[in-house]
Amino acid sequence: MRETLVLNASFEPLSTVSLRRAVVLVMQDKAVVEHAHPGMRLRAASVDLPVPQVIRLCRYVRVPFRQRAPWSRRGVLVRDRHRCAYCGRRATTVDHVVPRSRGGGDTWLNTVAACTTDNHRKADRTPPQAGMKLLVQPFEPTPADTLLLALGLRDVEGLPEWLTVPAPAV
Numbered sequence: 001m002r003e004t005l006v007l008n009a010s011f012e013p014l015s016t017v018s019l020r021r022a023v024v025l026v027m028q029d030k031a032v033v034e035h036a037h038p039g040m041r042l043r044a045a046s047v048d049l050p051v052p053q054v055i056r057l058c059r060y061v062r063v064p065f066r067q068r069a070p071w072s073r074r075g076v077l078v079r080d081r082h083r084c085a086y087c088g089r090r091a092t093t094v095d096h097v098v099p100r101s102r103g104g105g106d107t108w109l110n111t112v113a114a115c116t117t118d119n120h121r122k123a124d125r126t127p128p129q130a131g132m133k134l135l136v137q138p139f140e141p142t143p144a145d146t147l148l149l150a151l152g153l154r155d156v157e158g159l160p161e162w163l164t165v166p167a168p169a170v
C-alpha cells in the first residue's frame with residue numbers, strides 16, 4: 001500500500017498514512033487533497049476523488065515532540081478498533097493484561113480492549129490464570145497512529161469495497 005504524506009494545516013509535514021486512511025480523512029472533511037496522482041481517480045456512484053499523494057489537515061493539530069502516543073483508555077479502544085482481545089466481539093472496556101493489583105501498569109503493552117463479559121470473567125487474574133488467550137498482542141501505536149488518534153479517526157475499516165485503490169500506472 002502506498003503512503004500518503006499528511007501536512008498540518010500550517011503546511012508542515014507531519015506523518016505518512018496509508019492511502020485508505022488518507023481517503024477517509026478527506027471523505028470526513030478532516031483533510032483536503034494538496035497533490036494527487038495524475039490521471040488517477042477513485043470513482044463510484046456519488047463519489048469522484050483524486051488519488052491523494054499529499055493531503056493537508058483542515059484543522060491545526062498540535063503534535064507532541066515525542067513520537068509516542070500518551071496512553072489512554074479511549075486510545076486503547078481505538079487502537080484495538082473496539083474489538084475484544086479475548087473473543088473478538090465489540091469491546092467497551094479496557095483490560096489490564098497483568099492486573100494493576102499485581103503490578104501491571106497503564107501502558108500500551110499491558111492493556112487491551114475487552115468486552116464486559118470477558119473483563120468480568122478474567123477479573124483480577126492474568127490470562128493464563130484465567131484460562132484465557134489473547135487473540136491479538138497489544139502494541140504501541142506508531143507516530144502515524146498517534147496522529148490518527150489525535151484526529152479522532154476510528155473506523156478505518158468502514159470504507160466501502162469500491163474504494164479499493166487502483167494500481168499505479170507505471
Ligand SMILES: [Zn+2]
Binds near residue numbers: 084087088
Ligand atoms: Zn470478549
